[in-house]
Amino acid sequence: MLLMQVDYIIVGLGLAGIAFAEELYAQKKSFVVFEDNSQNSSLVAGGMYNPVVLKRFTPVWNAKEQLDVAIPFYENLEKKLNDTYNYKVNIYRIFKSIEEQNNWFAACDKILLQDYMLPKIIKNKNKFVMAPFDAGKLIHTGRIVVNKLAKDYRSFLKEEKCLISESFDHTIIDIQTNCVHYKSIKADKIIFCEGFGLKENPFFNYLPMREAKGELITIHAPDLKVAYLIKSAIFVLPLGDDLYKVGATFNWTDKTKSPTEDGKNELELKLSSVINCSYKIVDHIAGIRPTIKDRRPLVGLHHKHKSLAILNGLGTRGVMIAPLMAKKLFQHIENSRVLEKEININRFD
Ligand SMILES: Cc1cc2nc3c(=O)[nH]c(=O)nc-3n(C[C@H](O)[C@H](O)[C@H](O)COP(=O)(O)OP(=O)(O)OC[C@H]3O[C@@H](n4cnc5c(N)ncnc54)[C@H](O)[C@@H]3O)c2cc1C
Known part of the structure; x- marks a missing residue:
């Protein structure tokens, strides 16, 4: 029996899931999130952001573009959740x-x-x-208190009735031509934001995560x-x-x-x-x-099932990278904007 119809299902509510959920709010799309507490990278992260590689004194890859999106992203969350998460250090x-x-x-x-x-x-x-x-x-430079942000965001989604606190079972997805059915939910797309949980995902676990x-x-x-x-x-x-x-x-x-x-x-x-x-x-x-062999994020649509997409591989710098990658993935899915080769998962096809 079909009980719910949404534009998107998100699997995982760490930094990647939060960033994509925020993009969906901004674009007025409906969604639900599955979260089972199986991973905790975002919950333990130091939360530092800093555009300089401190070993060699070189710029972090794409640092300016990332920070230009990340800082307003966290400012918006502070307003939305009425708390402070960004501390200058x-x-x-x-x-x-x-x-x-x-x-x-x-x-x-x-x-x-x-x-x-x-x-x-x-x-x-x-x-x-x-x-x-x-x-x-x-x-x-500064620090995002990611642990607090992630917990507050979960409470917020729970109140919005968008959070399903259970494990997502990849084996029971019913993939149709232009949509997916999962239990009683019909959605246009599923976005997997599972961190190291990628290893359990039969659609994307071919990607070379070197956690x-x-x-x-x-x-x-x-x-x-x-x-x-x-x-x-x-x-x-x-x-x-x-x-x-x-x-x-x-x-x-x-x-x-x-x-x-x-x-x-x-x-x-x-x-x-x-x-x-x-x-x-x-x-x-x-x-x-969730670090990747080539130290770049994993963004893009599944090569065969176009209702399935991934936002992962945030590695050691999720705070800076997540908000920009969420925007890029959304634009790719909804407006066919081309993803750069170095972040697109098709580099591993
Ligand atoms: C010790 C440490 C220190 C760090 N310090 C920093 C730092 O200072 N600055 C920085 O920018 N980054 C830091 N990082 C990296 C940062 O934590 C990651 O880049 C980022 O948190 C990854 O976010 P994510 O959402 O991809 O993964 P996660 O945070 O792991 O989120 C994935 C979520 O998916 C859920 N999930 C997975 N599978 C399923 C399923 N089948 N069903 C339902 N839910 C599922 C998990 O429970 C989890 O909540 C640090 C990481 C570690 C471990």
């Missing part, structure tokens, strides 16, 4: 050597970077931060008194109330979402080269980043 990149200091000044001259990188060396005055070669400062597990600890360090993100062997991100998020690990073999003793030890070892005050670990979390 400067980044202090600790230098490892004189050579790195020189590389910093060279990078500061580049057009795309000069708005963010200050062309001077910031003397380290905090005795608990280990920075013998001092630091370079990045401005106009990377990440672990983070939260520490209470009352002596540290730092109001900026410290980037060294790892990052130390101030959360307020003397709490700091410390991360993150990269593990390409462990596919579980649980925090591990090895992950904690690795973070503590690295942390001991960044700060030298006492602290207590108050939280330890882990999640799987």
Whole structure:
């Protein structure tokens, strides 16, 4: 029996699902979302956005285009959900050597970077931060509190009666020529925003996801008194109330979402080269980043079933990438706008 007819079904409500849902609201399309809490990348993310690759001082791929869409996107969500999610946080990149200091000044001259990188060396005055070669400062960077945003967005969709809190079963989709039937729902399209859940999706699991597990600890360090993100062997991100998020690990073999003793030890070892005050670990979390072999997102329609599409592969930078990719996917589906080769899933056909 058909009970509901919508334009779209979205599977997954992490950053990708939220971005696509917002695009559908903006374009006055109807939809429902399935979410089963099987993945948690967005829920554990540090949430930082920053257009500079901090290892090499080069611009992040397409950073300007992404930020131009992302910042208003989060501002709109703050208005819509009546809360704050975007916090400005400067980044202090600790230098490892004189050579790195020189590389910093060279990078500061580049057009795309000069708005963010200050062309001077910031003397380290905090005795608990280990920075013998001092630091370079990045401005106009920040943090989205993704965990809070994702939880609030779920509550919002629940109230709107658009959220179905159950697992989506790919094996029972009835694919017709111009639409799909799923249980009692008829929709024009299904958009899969499943993160690492892609592996369970028989329509798209041929795509080369090279997922990377990440672990983070939260520490209470009352002596540290730092109001900026410290980037060294790892990052130390101030959360307020003397709490700091410390991360993150990269593990390409462990596919579980649980925090591990090895992950904690690795973070503590690295942390001991960044700060030298006492602290207590108050939280330890882990999640799987949906990273792709070529480090680019997965956007596009299924090569055979044109009612099925994907928005995935947000990798290590979902905060910046998700809103722009959602717009591009929508325009592709509704207005046949061509997707760039480097994001279109047809690059793997
Ligand atoms: C430790 C760590 C730190 C990070 N730090 C940052 C950072 O500082 N800045 C940044 O930009 N990015 C960061 N990231 C990356 C960022 O988290 C990801 O790019 C982004 O969250 C991916 O969003 P997503 O919606 O694609 O996937 P997810 O957040 O995993 O969402 C997928 C959703 O789909 C649901 N789902 C899957 N299958 C089904 C199904 N069959 N039925 C119903 N629901 C389903 C899952 O439950 C999940 O909610 C970090 C990631 C990790 C792990």
